[in-house]
Amino acid sequence: MCTAATYKSKDFYFGRTLDYEFSYGDQIVITPRNYSFHFRYIGDKKKHYAMIGMAHVAENYPLYYDAMNEKGVAIAGLNFVGNAVYSEVQSDVENIAQFEFIPWILSQCASLAEVRELLDRINIVNTPFSEQLPLAQLHWIISDENESITVESMSHGLHIYDNPVGVLTNNPPFPQQMFQLNNYMHLSPKQPENTFSENLALDAYSRGMGGIGLPGDLSSSSRFVRVAFTKIHAISGESEKESVSQFFHILGSVDQQRGCCEVADGKYEITLYTSCCNVTKGIYYYNTYENHQISAVDMYAEDLDGNNLICYPVIQGEQINYQNK
Numbered sequence: 001m002c003t004a005a006t007y008k009s010k011d012f013y014f015g016r017t018l019d020y021e022f023s024y025g026d027q028i029v030i031t032p033r034n035y036s037f038h039f040r041y042i043g044d045k046k047k048h049y050a051m052i053g054m055a056h057v058a059e060n061y062p063l064y065y066d067a068m069n070e071k072g073v074a075i076a077g078l079n080f081v082g083n084a085v086y087s088e089v090q091s092d093v094e095n096i097a098q099f100e101f102i103p104w105i106l107s108q109c110a111s112l113a114e115v116r117e118l119l120d121r122i123n124i125v126n127t128p129f130s131e132q133l134p135l136a137q138l139h140w141i142i143s144d145e146n147e148s149i150t151v152e153s154m155s156h157g158l159h160i161y162d163n164p165v166g167v168l169t170n171n172p173p174f175p176q177q178m179f180q181l182n183n184y185m186h187l188s189p190k191q192p193e194n195t196f197s198e199n200l201a202l203d204a205y206s207r208g209m210g211g212i213g214l215p216g217d218l219s220s221s222s223r224f225v226r227v228a229f230t231k232i233h234a235i236s237g238e239s240e241k242e243s244v245s246q247f248f249h250i251l252g253s254v255d256q257q258r259g260c261c262e263v264a265d266g267k268y269e270i271t272l273y274t275s276c277c278n279v280t281k282g283i284y285y286y287n288t289y290e291n292h293q294i295s296a297v298d299m300y301a302e303d304l305d306g307n308n309l310i311c312y313p314v315i316q317g318e319q320i321n322y323q324n325k
């Protein structure tokens, strides 16, 4: 399972948890403006916007999981297993292989308005990257500081939904996720009033009772509601540290601990990493299951006019700050 969310304080933040039982070998990858992107069906793009995100690099190609570009657009791919269907190559459209979707959007869009225009002519094609890296069944959240959309390629076509909560998890399809929020409209960060019966002396005996009913399990629909509630009510100061800290707390509400979600005999899904992009400033923050310290890579500390990928390893291992030795 995975969860993505947006957050606005002074700057705009976007990130995700990546939950899985193993890692593909991830790195923080900056693609500078003059790296030549080879697209299988539309040729090469030699000059484009720079981008940064988490990716697996194969054959010198950045296979992004989540990323942002220098213009303030961010995107994340999350599992959509059993529902994602990609097409055969078609004429009169832009055929983009599923693994090219993130570079295709981020290389040329400076806003969600431009993303929507581009999506009018796309056909997401079922070409795998290679035999070793077959098709991933994903759906995507794409955001700028003003709005978010969800993109789902299914058997009956490509769906582009406004995403007014700015969150995404996995199955079921997005309209069903949104619909179930109706069931939780009574939830509140405030203490409840007794509307049950005026004849009973009911007592709000504990703090937090306005949220009773918020689902606590790890299913995708429960995480959707939980992170939506947390994000909508989250409050922080406007400074970078306060905002980043708060962002990690929001996604912390859907963190997966080893042992709680068994996916095969003795195999457990865990939150491998959590990312937080400051989309306004081009800084990619992350922490991992084994390393709670927040690490960061600043896109603007690099030469963005270069033509080679710039890769940073994910720092693992808890960094414990001993105070007395």
Ligand SMILES: C[C@H](CCC(=O)NCCS(=O)(=O)O)[C@H]1CC[C@H]2[C@@H]3[C@H](O)C[C@@H]4C[C@H](O)CC[C@]4(C)[C@H]3C[C@H](O)[C@]12C
Pocket (backbone or CB within 6 Å): 001, 002, 018, 019, 020, 024, 056, 063, 064, 065, 077, 078, 079, 080, 081, 099, 128, 129, 133, 134, 135, 136, 137, 138, 170, 171, 220
């Ligand atoms: C496994 C990841 C999604 C995690 C997730 O959503 N978990 C939920 C589990 S569940 O179903 O809901 O139970 C996805 C997100 C991005 C994916 C990667 C990216 O799409 C980039 C390439 C694409 C290639 O086709 C396959 C390898 C790959 C490197 C993908 C491997 C894997 O499918 C990733 C890493």
